[in-house]
Amino acid sequence: MEKEHFGARFDENGNCMFRLFAPHVQTVGINFNNDPDHIFMMNQTDYGFHELTLKNLTSDTSYSFLLNASKKIPDPASLWQPEGINTYSTVFDHHKFDWEGDNFSGLPINEMIIYEAHVGTFTKEGTLRALISKLDYLSELGINTLELLPVAQFAGHRGWGNKTVFPYAVHNGYGTPDEFKALVKASHDRGIAVILVVEFCQHNIVKSLSSAFDSFFCDIHTTTHGKAINFDEQYSFGVREFYIQCALSWLRDFHIDGLRINNAETIYDQSPIHFLEELSTRIRSFEKENNRKCVLIINDHHNSTRSIQPNDKGGYGFDALWDEDFHHALHYRITGDINGVFRDYRYPEKMVSAMQYGFAYRGEFSDYRKRIHGCNTQEFSGSKLVIYSQNHEQTICTGEECRTIKKAGFEAAKLSAGAVLLSPYTPLLFMGEEYGETAPFNYFSDYSTAPSLNETLDKHYHELKFSQEKQLDPSDESAFTTSQLDWNKKDSEQGRAMLAFYKKMLLLRKEHPALKEPCHNRCQVQEIKPGVILMLRNPSTSDGRYAVVIFNFNKVAITEKLESYLPTGPWTLKLYSGARAFGGYGVPLDKILSTTTPLELAAQSFAVYFHTPLNI
Template identity: 35%
Template sequence: MSTLKSSSTHHTPWALDLGATTLDSTTVQFRVWAPMAQRVSVKFFTQSLKPHLLKKDKEGYWEAKVAGVKPGTTYKYVIDDELERPDPASRYQPEGVHGPSQIISPQNFSWNDQGWKGLPLEEYIIYELHVGTFTPSSTFDGVCTKLSYLRDQVGVTAIELLPVAQCPGLRNWGYDGTYLFAPQSNFGGPEGLKRLVDACHAQGLAVIMDVVYNHLGPEGNYLGSFGPYFTDTYKTPWGSAINYDGPYSDAVRQFIISNALFWVTEYHIDALRLDAIHGIFDFSAKHILQELGEAVHAEAQHLGRAIHVIAESDLNDSKIIAPLNKGGYGLDGQWSDDFHHALHCLLTKEKKGYYEDFGKLSQLVKAIKERFVYSGQYSVHRKRRHGNSAKIVAPTQFVVFSQNHDQVGNRAQGERLSTLIPFEALKVTAAAVLLSPNIPLLFMGEEYGETSPFLYFIDHGDEGLIEAVRQGRKSEFAAFGWTEVPDPYAQSTFDKSRLQWDKPQSEEQQFLQQWYHALIELRKSIPALGPGQKKDSIKVWANQKAKVLTIHRTGQSGPEALILLSLNQNVIKTGIAKPEGKWTLILCSNSQKFGGQQNSKLLNTLQVPSESLALELPPYAVWVYTNS
């Protein structure tokens, strides 16, 4: 089977070996894997070019160099003189998932980011967005118009795009992609995505690409026509599992790792977020995740840029991000659902579905201190023990959030926290995320309390498939007791999910945006309130009765920090015994400039310990102190 080509010795990204590669202005190399086929040719959708027969090598790849072919030419492969199929490694699908592939020349775009070296992961403050609903134009160019706002008025340092690989129709979350190398045509295609990445780098913003390597969408998924890309050995909730460890799996692994390297080379992407890796099954001696991470890191070294691989996982398994020398896969980071669930349940009081495992203040304490809440103990929801310890990995390897596309969009009505909890409580969630030692992530519109929902939407062309999705969503929500489910296929469902940029912000929304900006500025300017470099740089005390957390943080330099978080909906009087020292107030959520009612009993300085010290915290309060 085919072996992966090392980036250290192969200076052309080997991702470009697959599909249609422009060798010069009129010559294109075609390469496709179809090990069982007896004959493969390329058919051109122009009268001046005749079909061209490809030649098969011993590894099952069909290849040919064809003269007289220019960028912009459309084509399909013909398998055994019967099946016409788009290119599995198509660079562009201008007519959608069923149409022909189009030849793209990377040389046609002039990059301006030659000085960009990327950002260390610990400097990431992530803003997750869906291109289709983020701006009125639903395009990559539309996102470009908001970059100055994201950098200056919000303060984030990275944007994360929900998947943009070509999906059916014009409106889709992105997780039904079937052409992993082709940016969504109605978003702006290859040129539009490159303009966005180039513009981000000009603003000093990193770009994270959400990629899906656990399944492909059901419509326009023609990979099975070419070879054994899928397996029946394993099952995923979303479609056939990808063949990472069965017969012929070497070429499948090459296809997927080629895609990862394709994004970071041809599109200058700074980080990959691997969707739901618990749906990736591999019993090989070297797991596909480890191999992918090693390939991306090698390419990063060759390119002289910081490039990161971040997993989404519900396994609570530290092996995913543990270093290679400790038996891990060596990925750079992973999402922390436990942090979200612990915080969400305390404020919303929800207890159905997977939320039944959460709701205790001690769980939020553990999420802050140890990352995983479930590190081997029994889970009522899963009806088994779950997880292992994450103490061996750094806080900056975990991405935390109070909202994201899944946790909002996988509610029946797509409600954001702005419609579920009080205004002051929104400030608490923001502080918990942005002043954590982890990597914070915001979901688009969260920073000003957007009230429009973010719903699940699709645009399939098959009525049977549409109905299956409708019924699947209703079944999925049964565990939560949600019975009213918007039609995912309706245009109105998509339209409701757009951010309302043209709607004037309320006074509370303006205050909330100022609060987010102030928290981010503190995170950037005070090391003790930024990313936690050491595993023991944070201590947390919980007053269970008062529902108040006292968080003590230290940085590598500068003052220490003390954060008081009240998750109580009532005024609460409490003392504080630790940490010792004299503390000066630097930020207060109930300040009038953040829309609060100024507390006459606010203590601008604290002396700890003190027998006479008594704090009167207003509902859902955040007070931040430093010791100098």
């Protein structure tokens, strides 16, 4: 039951076709420019669709749908809501943007270095146009993929974006559709792919739209957001197609290079072909037809690997899984936090398992969750797991201590970054961590009917056990303004040291074959003494260009002889997080790893050595 589009769309000849899926509505008219005498009746077609094609319409014409000659609503698939969510929609012509020179065809997941950003807080202006001014900075840092938290039209002016109202439209508080395209094109000019986070597990229906969404929610399944989206009951064919076309619109019309599907475990579907499998299959067809690579990442809090298995093995065919298990194990090692779910990660083997296999829990019982968590599988590439030390969810936490650098200090922040960036998995940085940003990422929303902070944290982040009394009221403007990055920190002494440290790590990962190798079977991890973890990375080539990383998670310096754990040297020092150049206070390390003298690592530091011939 494929439809080419929903809403209003111009063809290349300037004709505009309108399509609305509303099987419970008898008649639909289109009202232009709020003129009661300017109404065109749509044709009711098969399966609950209403359609009409008109000529001589101009872009920026306002329109509404008139249901059953009484209820006027904006278009659920609106491409542009310049005046917000409770008013008319605006016709928008995607053909008018000049994409000439945009020959970027995407990146495969195993090459991505992802940077997660929120448009509203990334700059003081909080706009798409302002974000463009930071692209050169990201490119120089070593970032090749920009992941944007939801930019679809949401309720209110300020918010996380996860309460989507118009999933096809760019949020009017961030800028226009063409300004979003300009951001994508400018990113491509610098070799940066753009991934968009989308919310297909929930749909925030405001009162003015409720009558058009009778078929969009199911009666059987419920989630923490309320009724689940209807992917498998009566009229689900139209609902599934609505969201598939939404995904294709972002890829086709905005040249987005990938999508991250949020909270996929709350997408309930008992159909013979799961919605997520159908979505990936359609996007793979789009890839082939357009000679592009469109990466699909999924966020599933159950750590189910079915989503990243190929279709012919019963999977959904996604490229990568958002891996919070790695974060939780790392968070405990860095901070010692045993609140909420983190208490399940207090066992030493959990960090080793996360570094070796990507998951701390691989089919074992989780005491906090009171169930088996994860599954035991090693069949996929390490690049299929996206890992991080910080992200937008993990920085809600307690007051000013949201960021790792505030919770555990400067050296610990560098240590946690090394555990992520030197692993065989796909790394993700959260905006500002590369220069030691300390601003939290509070939960904020200025929409009048937004849920309370307590309700939001209890429903969606109960596992993390946040201290709610230290949180700001989401509707208070300060919850938003204190979440904005302070770019002046980048130019402080500590900021410059941290930034140089990140640039060096990203360069090493990019250039050395062992650090680029995504096969976690070529990564051997062992805890050689309490708090000291050795990670040996092997390249796929047979030239012996090994890399080894020695992590000291202890809060005191350690000494250890390493020759019994390593292939015969020489081993050349390439990076030491405790070095003075990176703001550390460790004793300088020898350039060549000694076979007789123990290595001395400063507290909460790590060192990287390459197995290379000695250069004299």
